[in-house]
Amino acid sequence: MHEFKNFINGEFVTTASGKTFENRNPVDNSLLGLVHEAGQPEVDAAVKAAKAAMQGPWGKMTQAQRIALLDKVANRINERFDEFLDAECKDTGKPHKIASHIDIPRGAANFKAFSETLANHPTEAFKLDTPDGRGALNYGHRTPKGVIAVISPWNLPLLLMTWKVGPALACGNTVVVKPSEETPATATLLGEVMNECGVPKGVYNVVHGFGPDSAGAYLTEHPGVNAITFTGETRTGEIIMRAASVGLRNISLECGGKNPGIVFADCDMDKAIEGTMRSAFVNCGQVCLGTERVYVERPIFDEFVQRLKEGVEKLKLGVPEDPEVDFGPLVSQEHKEKVLSYYRLAVEEGATVVTGGGVPEMGDALNAGAWVEPTIWTGLPDDARVVREEVFGPCCHIRPFDTEEEVIELANDTKYGLSAAIWTENSARASRVAEAMEVGICWVNSWFLRDLRTAFGGAKESGIGREGGVHGLEFYTELKNVCIKL
Numbered sequence: 108m109h110e111f112k113n114f115i116n117g118e119f120v121t122t123a124s125g126k127t128f129e130n131r132n133p134v135d136n137s138l139l140g141l142v143h144e145a146g147q148p149e150v151d152a153a154v155k156a157a158k159a160a161m162q163g164p165w166g167k168m169t170q171a172q173r174i175a176l177l178d179k180v181a182n183r184i185n186e187r188f189d190e191f192l193d194a195e196c197k198d199t200g201k202p203h204k205i206a207s208h209i210d211i212p213r214g215a216a217n218f219k220a221f222s223e224t225l226a227n228h229p230t231e232a233f234k235l236d237t238p239d240g241r242g243a244l245n246y247g248h249r250t251p252k253g254v255i256a257v258i259s260p261w262n263l264p265l266l267l268m269t270w271k272v273g274p275a276l277a278c279g280n281t282v283v284v285k286p287s288e289e290t291p292a293t294a295t296l297l298g299e300v301m302n303e304c305g306v307p308k309g310v311y312n313v314v315h316g317f318g319p320d321s322a323g324a325y326l327t328e329h330p331g332v333n334a335i336t337f338t339g340e341t342r343t344g345e346i347i348m349r350a351a352s353v354g355l356r357n358i359s360l361e362c363g364g365k366n367p368g369i370v371f372a373d374c375d376m377d378k379a380i381e382g383t384m385r386s387a388f389v390n391c392g393q394v395c396l397g398t399e400r401v402y403v404e405r406p407i408f409d410e411f412v413q414r415l416k417e418g419v420e421k422l423k424l425g426v427p428e429d430p431e432v433d434f435g436p437l438v439s440q441e442h443k444e445k446v447l448s449y450y451r452l453a454v455e456e457g458a459t460v461v462t463g464g465g466v467p468e469m470g471d472a473l474n475a476g477a478w479v480e481p482t483i484w485t486g487l488p489d490d491a492r493v494v495r496e497e498v499f500g501p502c503c504h505i506r507p508f509d510t511e512e513e514v515i516e517l518a519n520d521t522k523y524g525l526s527a528a529i530w531t532e533n534s535a536r537a538s539r540v541a542e543a544m545e546v547g548i549c550w551v552n553s554w555f556l557r558d559l560r561t562a563f564g565g566a567k568e569s570g571i572g573r574e575g576g577v578h579g580l581e582f583y584t585e586l587k588n589v590c591i592k593l
């Protein structure tokens with residue numbers, strides 16, 4: 108039986124309690140192995156190891172030495188690409204076609220990108236004139252925050268965990284990672300890579316478990332943690348924010364969304380269809396930036412709905428290793444039940460089911476998997492729960508609109524503020540509508556096109572803070588001003 112162990116102070120360890128939980132493959136619900144659930148002793152050991160590592164060789168490294176080491180980690184992830192691919196796709200059920208182009212390459216890129224950014228980022232300095240004419244020199248001096256707790260979700264496990272670990276380590280911190288209970292594999296495998304690359308013990312630690320009364324809560328409540336970066340549901344973000352308030356620990360929260368896609372009649376229809384197909388259905392709709400609300404200008408509404416339906420019905424459902432497959436299962440039986448409850452609710456709320464709405468017949472070997480049909484709805488009122496609540500599945504609701512003012516109001520009418528996608532060939536309209544979106548990220552004629560130097564984060568209930576490029580510096584370092592009288 109495969110075991111997913113905690114990784115503490117450079118060693119793979121089980122837990123004092125002996126508690127384990129099952130990790131299952133969502134493709135067919137087969138057992139992948141047992142995960143060792145970290146208790147308070149293990150979380151305490153991980154935080155202490157991370158703290159000690161700050162005082163060891165890691166804390167004495169120059170930025171150039173750290174960056175060289177993290178480059179080795181990125182290169183080693185690429186060398187072990189197939190192992191990371193296999194581990195990620197077994198944990199999530201996502202097609203190789205997706206993970207090999209998004210998840211695993213970004214696992215490596217997240218280390219390289221922040222190293223390059225930091226190596227070239229200037230330090231601020233100001234010359235102050237003083238009455239004696241000699242002046243004073245002010246300069247900013249950044250130091251690591253210390254031990255960073257990284258709490259990550261199950262939808263893009265390696266990508267979203269390294270999106271935090273990369274900058275945290277590049278800035279000289281150490282980390283304790285608590286990956287989602289649904290997806291322990293790649294965070295555990297990264298522990299092997301850290302050892303292979305000579306990253307000092309205690310710099311990177313992994314504790315497995317759940318949230319409440321488990322490793323997640325133990326970690327966020329641990330007084331030895333200096334800051335917490337979290338990606339997950341908004342409600343969970345609120346709980347973690349409360350935990351972080353004790354001892355005034357800084358937080359970075361990347362939470363839920365109910366993202367609009369706005370399709371104007373003057374769009375390039377092929378681009379809009381291709382982009383909306385991806386934004387609504389890639390990764391089985393389990394992407395926080397995904398489009399669950401589509402607004403289409405009335406003159407092209409019928410054509411758009413018909414063409415998106417045709418696109419959805421061409422999606423190939425199947426096992427991850429099939430290179431033709433572009434649509435896998437949801438991450439778990441539990442999430443499947445949640446998404447199916449919204450499929451039922453949509454019909455109760457009066458939706459027209461354009462396509463999907465149920466469970467596909469996958470054959471005996473796979474029917475026990477977390478499979479649902481990709482689904483399109485029309486005809487729901489704007490206050491329908493399916494239009495207001497994040498489903499986080501392969502589904503979207505399409506609604507016609509008549510004016511720019513109307514669609515801006517519709518798009519912004521949500522407690523979330525993560526992303527938006529706008530499809531128009533009119534550049535003036537593109538920037539006008541994009542700037543009116545109450546979100547952290549707005550794509551025009553594109554979706555999930557990522558420049559890692561840009562600010563990433565959510566507005567309103569989609570998050571707090573911005574990471575990416577130099578924006579993460581404020582979170583991952585303490586900035587001191589030094590003033591020298593000349």
Ligand SMILES: NC(=O)c1ccc[n+]([C@@H]2O[C@H](COP(=O)([O-])OP(=O)(O)OC[C@H]3O[C@@H](n4cnc5c(N)ncnc54)[C@H](O)[C@@H]3O)[C@@H](O)[C@H]2O)c1
Pocket residue numbers: 258259260261262263267285286287288316317318319322323324327338339340341343344346347361362363364394395497499525565569570
């Ligand atoms: N904004 C973004 O960048 C982004 C990216 C990916 C996913 N998400 C959001 O994440 C959600 C899906 O992920 P999920 O189901 O894993 O979210 P979740 O909030 O259920 O869990 C996220 C992580 O938090 C941990 N956790 C749960 N309760 C906790 C607690 N009380 N204390 C400490 N840790 C706790 C979980 O074990 C997991 O590791 C969706 O809402 C999605 O929109 C947002």
Ligand SMILES: N/C(=C\C=C\C=O)C(=O)O
Pocket residue numbers: 262263267270393394395396557563
């Ligand atoms: N944070 C990022 C993606 C988030 C995806 C949400 O599911 C990224 O691309 O850096």
